[in-house]
Amino acid sequence: MKKRVVVGLSGGVDSSVAAYLLKEQGYDVIGLFMKNWHDDSVTISDECPWLEDSNDAMLVAEKLGIPFQTVDLSEEYKERIVNYMFREYKMGRTPNPDVLCNREIKFDVFMKIALGLGADFVATGHYCRKGTFEKDGEEIYQLLAGKDPNKDQSYFLCQLSQEQLSKTLFPIGELLKPEVRKIASEQNLITAEKRDSQGLCFIGKVRLPEFLQQKLAPKDGAIVEVPASFSEYKLKTPTFSSEEEKLEYLSAKRKYSQTDGKQVGIHHGAHYFTKGQRKGLAVGGTKEPLFVIDTDVEENVIYTGQGKDHPGLYRRGLFVKNEEIHWIREDLKLTEDQTMEVMARIRYRQPLEKATLHCSVSGLYIIFDNPQSAITEGQFVAWYNGNELLGSGVIS
Known part of the structure; x- marks a missing residue:
């Protein structure tokens, strides 16, 4: 039986190449796009609107010949990430929504959906690597920096647990960004030249004061x-x-x-x-x-x-x-x-x-x-x- 992997396809080049590599390695791959935000009034609209991203993710899945679906996690995102941001800013602290988003959304809510689809693993386009070794008869998982020193994203995953790591794959962790782009263009993926998204995890660029003024x-x-x-x-x-x-x-x-x-x-x-x-x-x-x-x-x-x-x-x-x-x-x-x-x-x-x-x-x-x-x-x-x-x- 092929092992099944659900890839978080974000509509960017990194997750597109992650899905391609897994398919090449013989996994049964499913692409899943997470929709986490509805309110376009506070995003700088031409920067990474989710509609364009989900469309690109769908076209990549089509090109790779893998099943694709969109899941709406905006309720969970609002509750666990947006409300947390408001709370922290109100107390005069500066939150890091990207770290939280990985812990609470991608590797929790999303992972549970993936496992519900019969997945053995979830995969993302993060620039980091996973190590594994045995200690006292127990399997230990390591979170290692990505090979590309300019793109290493291990910091954003600093809240992951052994349990979460055990079910995660990072297919592009051994690659440099230019190599990822090269693979994407050789495979004619629509995301090959797409700029990296900026700003909040899943939301895109946000005008922070306007965003915060909704509550503060x-x-x-x-x-x-x-x-x-x-x-x-x-x-x-x-x-x-x-x-x-x-x-x-x-x-x-x-x-x-x-x-x-x-x-x-x-x-x-x-x-x-x-x-x-x-x-x-x-x-x-x-x-x-x-x-x-x-x-x-x-x-x-x-x-x-x-x-x-x-x-x-x-x-x-x-x-x-x-x-x-x-x-x-x-x-x-x-x-x-x-x-x-x-x-x-x-x-x-x-x-x-x-x-x-x-x-x-x-x-x-x-x-x-x-x-x-x-x-x-x-x-x-x-x-x-x-x-x-x-x-x-x-x-x-």
Whole structure:
């Protein structure tokens, strides 16, 4: 019996080639397009509307001679992803819907539908790889970075479980993007030259303030510029009575008040902004561009600093609460007081940085060798050993 694979055909070149390769490898392949969004009023309409995508996915399936259907997951998407985004922004955090979308939609709701169709595996067009080996008589699955260093998407899958990985295939993980495009054009697939989709998982490019204004009303507040000479930045590192106290200090988020700087402008809602953001402040006349160094949604104030080297942007550590720690490699999970040297990143495409994990009773401290810019609450930190992603967590 041929093994059956359901491919999430998105209407892009990567999933098209994934489906082609699986068919070549002798799998019984079914193409499934996920429709996750209805509201075109907040998308920039000519960017990746779902109709065009589902049409392209259908034409690819036709070309490959595989069955195809569309599933409407917009209810689940709204409930699990869109509502989560509103909640996070309202609390002044910056969510990562793409990571959530993989955990909650593609590898949960979608996977259940696929298994219901008798699938042995689901496959996606992600640039990452899966490893497998045996340990103490048990099969262990690894999530490995994609071969193409410019396209590695392992970070977006940092919340997957052993169970999910066991049923997943990543057919293009060993390929470079130009090779994927070449295969698509050799096979005359309509998606061969199609631009990569931008913006939100499944939604396309969204005008974020307009998107958020559906639930979070605009409210004018002060933009305060904190000078690089602010006295708090000059304080000497104190002496610590315990290791935990030191970790807490290195991970602590600075607290600002309006008297720490001068007002330089007005914004229309602190919850529309995120740390490290430069665009959208609409404040001129500064020597260097202003960057958001913090937001206070309670007081509705945005704190900014001049230049990307402003000391307010940097810190060495972050903290992940116990309930938000996720190990893909559960067999490597740390216990209290254990440490582990890793490479870590706090956003997609960021080069991996040397860091140490410290497991405490309340959660996980991650201390980087070098200070990191714009560590942002609500985003995911992912940690690696070589090219294997071991685990991740929500920055608290």
